Amino acid sequence: MSTHFHLICCLFLLVGAGERLSAEGAGEFTDKVQTLQAVAEEFRARLEIPGQIEVRIVDQDKRLVSVRRSMERHGLFVLSFDQSFLTALSAEEQRAAIAHELGHVWIFTHHPFLQTEALANRKALQLVSEETLEKVYQKVVHFGGKKQELPRAQTVTPVAGLAGAAGGQ
Ligand SMILES: [Zn+2]
Numbered sequence: 001m002s003t004h005f006h007l008i009c010c011l012f013l014l015v016g017a018g019e020r021l022s023a024e025g026a027g028e029f030t031d032k033v034q035t036l037q038a039v040a041e042e043f044r045a046r047l048e049i050p051g052q053i054e055v056r057i058v059d060q061d062k063r064l065v066s067v068r069r070s071m072e073r074h075g076l077f078v079l080s081f082d083q084s085f086l087t088a089l090s091a092e093e094q095r096a097a098i099a100h101e102l103g104h105v106w107i108f109t110h111h112p113f114l115q116t117e118a119l120a121n122r123k124a125l126q127l128v129s130e131e132t133l134e135k136v137y138q139k140v141v142h143f144g145g146k147k148q149e150l151p152r153a154q155t156v157t158p159v160a161g162l163a164g165a166a167g168g169q
Contacts, residue, residue: 029057032086039095040079043102043127049109051075053102057083064143067101069108077105088139096132099124 036055044053054076061082070076079101081094089097103123107115124133 033057035091036079036081036094036098039098040102043099044105046127047102047106047123049102049106051077051105051109053077053079053105055079055081055098057081057086059083061085064140064145065097065101067104077108085139085143088143089136092128092132093136093139096124096128096136099127100133100136102127 033055036057037053040053040055052073052075054070056078058080061080064082064085065080067077067079070078079098081097086094100120103120104115106123107119111119121133
């Protein structure tokens with residue numbers, strides 16, 4: 001009955017150029033980043049992800065929310081939020097978006113060859129509700145992101161079925 005969408009986020013593209021924090025409202029940003037960082041830390045611990053996560057809010061991220069490996073520091077993953085998109089999300093939805101991205105990091109650190117949107121969502125659903133995740137996807141679509149049907153997370157086949165569901169580009 002319910003529809004599943006891909007969260008728009010292409011992972012590990014290593015295109016970090018041009019990322020910068022907005023100078024305006026820096027104090028507010030700091031608070032916001034700290035809140036998001038705390039969520040990321042919580043989820044990182046719950047998923048038993050080795051390494052570190054650093055949350056950043058950027059002026060613009062075409063993928064809206066994304067995660068990549070740091071080029072500068074080994075073992076560090078940078079989770080980036082597009083500022084406008086972040087503002088459009090409720091606190092719960094922000095948690096869901098982080099959960100999805102941490103799902104990608106979990107895959108990378110545990111099963112790098114299984115990197116797909118479907119599996120990232122499956123990990124995310126260990127942390128947040130399906131309902132909230134779907135709300136995030138609806139906003140992704142609203143922001144011009146790609147909408148794709150997914151099989152129900154619970155029925156995703158671990159290996160064989162995932163290749164067909166991959167659609168990160
Ligand atoms: Zn994703």
